Amino acid sequence: MNRASILSALGLLSLMLSACDQPQAGDPVIRTDISGEKGKEIARSDAAEEPAPEQEPESEPEKATDPESSACKPVRFEGTMFMHCVADPAQHRVRMVLGPPFRSLAKFSTSRAEDAPTIAFAMNAGMYxxxxxxxxYYVENRERLKELNRNDGSGNFHLKPNGVFxxxxGTWRIKTTDDFYSTVGDRPDFGTQSGPMLVIDGKLHPEISEDGPSRRIRNGVGIDAGGKAHFAITASPVSFGQFARFFRDVAETPNALYLDGTVSSLWDPARGRMDTRADLGPLVVVETKE
Structure with a gap:
């Protein structure tokens, strides 16, 4: 066999071996279930459907005004940095914002009038x-745009019990969806439904394991015994268990609600932080009372 024939044969063999490494259409693959604590098989038709690897949040450069005055403070818990933001009814107002929808904190920020109240912080708040x-359930300025969702289903939102913030x-609460349905008759000024609950009457959600295999950048909210709202967003991916323990052990909130993961974003003007890593849905905005 001459040299050209040998090279041709080697090239064909290499191509065949390479093809053997590629996933075939319809092959089941293991992905982490959206609930984050168990895997399930999902058939796929194209390898390109695999999600991209987890990345750190991206932030647009923004001028910090006064980091020391920020309502958000970095806290280390179980080896992970959390940004812990506290809204105090005596100093802050809370409202929900959807917009056209805006789909980003940056677009929301540019929509505000020059004489609008000062923003303490804002983040994504609820699944969409x-x-x-x-x-x-979603209420903005006392207008209900979406009714309470009590349906069963898959994913984080339907990991019962879920809840409503x-x-x-200046009276803010978090209740499980069933409790909200049974006890709340008057429409609130604002409201957003998400899930799962992280902490319920001082105890972790019964379906959340101590440290499941899923790691995501996550954000959530809890209400403490004094009525303050504690918001948290992680600096790096964490498990549901670790995230829930932060609200129970650090924020000390008897009731806490998961807002979302992977897309989790924060706008903290005092620190010059504006996360821009994903398209968003409902936003919770905390304004400073003048």
Missing amino acids: DGAGNPIG YGTG
Whole structure:
């Protein structure tokens, strides 16, 4: 066999071996279930559907005004940095914002009038569909745009019990969806439904394991015994268990609600932080009382 024939044969062999390494259409693959604590098989038709690897949040450069005055403070817990933001009814107002929807904190920030109240911080708050609209109960400026969702289903939102973060004036609460349905008759000033609950009456959600295999950048909210709202967003991916323990052990909130993961974003003007890593849905905005 001459040299050209040998090279041709080697090239054909290399191509055949390479093809053997590629996933075939319809092969089942193991992905982490959206609930984050167990895997399930999902058939796929194209390897390109695999999600991209987890990345750190991206932030647009923004001028810090006064980091020391920020309502958000970095806290290390179980080896992970959390940004812990506290809204105090005596100093802050809370409201929900959807917009057209805006789909980003940056677009929301540019929509504000020059004489608008000062923003203490803002973050994404509740799960949403492909158009950015909430999939659960949503109230903005006392207008209900989405009814309470008590349906069963898959994913984080339906990991029962889920819950509602809501409030009127300076009274803010978190209740499980069933408790909210049974006890809340008057429409609040704001409200957003998400799931799962992280802490319920001082105890971790019964379906959340101590440290499941899924790691995501996550954000959530809890209400402490004095009525303050504690928001948290992680600096790096964490398990549901670790995230829930932060609200129980550090924020000391008897009730806490998961807001979302992977897309989790924060706007903290005092520190010059504006996360821009994903399209968002409902936003929770904390304004400073003048």
